[in-house]
Amino acid sequence: MNCIVIDDEELSRKSIEHCIKQSDFLNLKMSFDSPIKALSYLQTNKIDLIFLDIEMPEMTGIEFIKTLKINVPQIILATSHPEFALEAFEYTVTDYLIKPLTFSRFFKSVSKAKEIFDNQQSFSAESDDFFIKKGTSIIRINKSEILWVEASGDYAILNTRKEKFMVHSTMKSIEDKLPMKDYLRVHRSYIVRIDKIDCIEDDAISYDKKLIPIGKTYKEEVYKRLNLLT
Amino acid sequence: MNTSDPNDNLKQNYSNKLKRIDLSYLKDFANGDNAFIVEMIDAFASQTPEELNLISSALENKNWKTVRAVAHKMKPSITFMGISELKEVVVLILEYSSKEISLELIPELVNKFKTICNEAIKELEIEKKLYL
Numbered sequence: 592m593n594c595i596v597i598d599d600e601e602l603s604r605k606s607i608e609h610c611i612k613q614s615d616f617l618n619l620k621m622s623f624d625s626p627i628k629a630l631s632y633l634q635t636n637k638i639d640l641i642f643l644d645i646e647m648p649e650m651t652g653i654e655f656i657k658t659l660k661i662n663v664p665q666i667i668l669a670t671s672h673p674e675f676a677l678e679a680f681e682y683t684v685t686d687y688l689i690k691p692l693t694f695s696r697f698f699k700s701v702s703k704a705k706e707i708f709d710n711q712q713s714f715s716a717e718s719d720d721f722f723i724k725k726g727t728s729i730i731r732i733n734k735s736e737i738l739w740v741e742a743s744g745d746y747a748i749l750n751t752r753k754e755k756f757m758v759h760s761t762m763k764s765i766e767d768k769l770p771m772k773d774y775l776r777v778h779r780s781y782i783v784r785i786d787k788i789d790c791i792e793d794d795a796i797s798y799d800k801k802l803i804p805i806g807k808t809y810k811e812e813v814y815k816r817l818n819l820l821t
Numbered sequence: 822m823n824t825s826d827p828n829d830n831l832k833q834n835y836s837n838k839l840k841r842i843d844l845s846y847l848k849d850f851a852n853g854d855n856a857f858i859v860e861m862i863d864a865f866a867s868q869t870p871e872e873l874n875l876i877s878s879a880l881e882n883k884n885w886k887t888v889r890a891v892a893h894k895m896k897p898s899i900t901f902m903g904i905s906e907l908k909e910v911v912v913l914i915l916e917y918s919s920k921e922i923s924l925e926l927i928p929e930l931v932n933k934f935k936t937i938c939n940e941a942i943k944e945l946e947i948e949k950k951l952y953l
Contacts, residue, residue, distance in 0.1 A: 601864045603897045606850065609857050648890060671896050691900045694852065 592708050593637065596622040597629045597655070598644035598669065603690065607642050607669065610697040616705055626655040638664045640685075640704050645670040656682045665704050721768070723749070723756045732756070735773070738787050739798060740765050742780035777813050778806035785816070841941040843903030844948065850901070855952040862949045865898050866942050873935050880931050888927065889918035892934075904941050910934050 594617055598604045604622050611619045620638065623629040627649055629641075641664050645652035652668060653675075668679050668687035676687045685707060686700040720731050736751040742762050749756040749765075758765075766776060776782050777796060781803050789797045794810065796803040805813050844858070851857045872891055879887035892914040899907045914930050917923045 600894050600897055601868055602861055602901050605857075605861060605864060606897070606901070609850070609854070613852065646893060671893075690897055691846065692850070694850065 592616060592639040592705065593618050593620050594640040594642065595620050595629060595632070595638050596642045597626050597647075597652070598622075598642070599624050599647040600644070603644065603669065606692055607697075610692065610694055610701075611642075613694065614698060614701055617701060626650045626652070630655070630658060633659075633664075637662070639708055640665045640667065640701075642667050642669055644668075645672065645675045645679075653678060653682065656684070665707060667700050667704060721749075723758055725756060734769060735784075737769070738784050739801075739803060740769075740782040775813060775816055777809050778804055779808075781806075788817075791817075840944070841904055841906065841937055842944050842948065843905065846903055847901050858952045859949055861901055862945045862952075865902055866945060869895070869898070869938050869942060873938060876931055877935070880928060883924075885918040885921055885924070885927075888931070889915055892918065902941055902945065904937060907934060907937055910937070 594611060596604055596607045596611070596619070598607065601624070604624070608619060608622060611617045617640070620636065621629075621632060623632070626643075626647060643652040643655060643666055645668055652670075656666060663683075665685045666682075667685050668675070669690055669692070670676065670687065671690040673689050676689070679687050685704045688696060688700055719734055721734055721737075722729050722731055732749075732751065737749050738752065739750050740762070741748045741750065743757070745759060746757050747760045747762060747765050749758060762776070762780070762782065765782060766774075769782065773785060774782050775785050783796060783798065783803060787798060789799070791797070791805070794805045796805060847858055847861060851861075872895055876888055876891040879885075879891065892911050896911060899911060910930050910933055914927060914934065917927050917930075
């Protein structure tokens with residue numbers, strides 16, 4: 592998990608960094624003495640977990656949380672004021688640590704964060720929906736609506752019954768996101784939805800009015816996957 | 822039979838001389854990482870004089886908000902360096918400056934704070950050599 596530390600006090604920062612280094616699933620990306628600097632960093636970097644001090648001069652940890660809108664990372668608050676912990680519950684924070692820290696308490700917190708992180712990871716692979724950029728908007732499409740995917744240079748074209756969506760992606764990464772029990776890679780440039788196949792003739796799949804070739808290297812695997820009654 | 826290491830005596834005498842600091846929490850926390858102990862001592866020694874200047878000038882200007890903010894910010898370092906005498910001093914400074922009560926007592930507390938910090942830094946410079 593990629594994480595950052597935000598704390599205006601140097602020794603506090605160093606002590607959290609020290610704990611992070613001892614937790615092998617945590618990867619410290621940056622440490623900030625000011626939440627303002629962290630905000631601009633977060634605009635261009637994907638972070639999974641933030642260790643956040645509450646009382647800082649320019650902007651408090653709570654104010655910082657309020658500015659986060661999209662892709663909000665998990666947050667673990669660190670404070671020397673136990674009374675702030677109550678307010679923290681109004682915001683979705685993973686946990687809060689009371690300073691002075693101990694490694695065992697720290698580890699308990701980050702283990703909880705790791706568990707949530709792992710759940711989110713598997714959820715995104717298993718989720719039924721895709722979010723796709725179309726022009727200036729981002730739209731949701733259900734994965735089952737995708738009939739076939741065609742590679743086109745650095746792009747993949749997702750074909751639904753109604754329309755086509757062009758996404759900047761490799762075929763491999765599309766394969767990783769689709770439920771491959773329902774789909775089949777039939778060619779270097781094609782993935783098809785198995786239950787929409789009409790017929791196969793001369794190693795080409797007839798799909799509505801479209802013919803999709805079956806690649807030589809994929810042939811054996813394709814025929815194995817199809818429930819062929821002979 | 823008592824075959825105590827003569828070094829133990831030396832260490833004991835040495836520790837007895839440490840009046841202000843107690844690094845047991847820091848040592849525990851470091852979990853065998855001596856470089857971390859040195860790093861923390863260095864950070865304390867370099868940032869504390871700046872903080873002390875800041876609190877002194879805030880005091881002169883009767884800027885209680887800054888007095889409070891600086892005292893608050895120094896709390897973690899005081900804990901790490903185990904300067905137990907300072908804990909109470911800081912609590913009082915925080916209490917008086919935030920509520921703006923007993924303000925006439927703050928200068929004396931800040932003086933005490935500075936004296937103890939400076940002594941602690943001297944002790945830390947010697948103690949640090951054990952971890953280099």
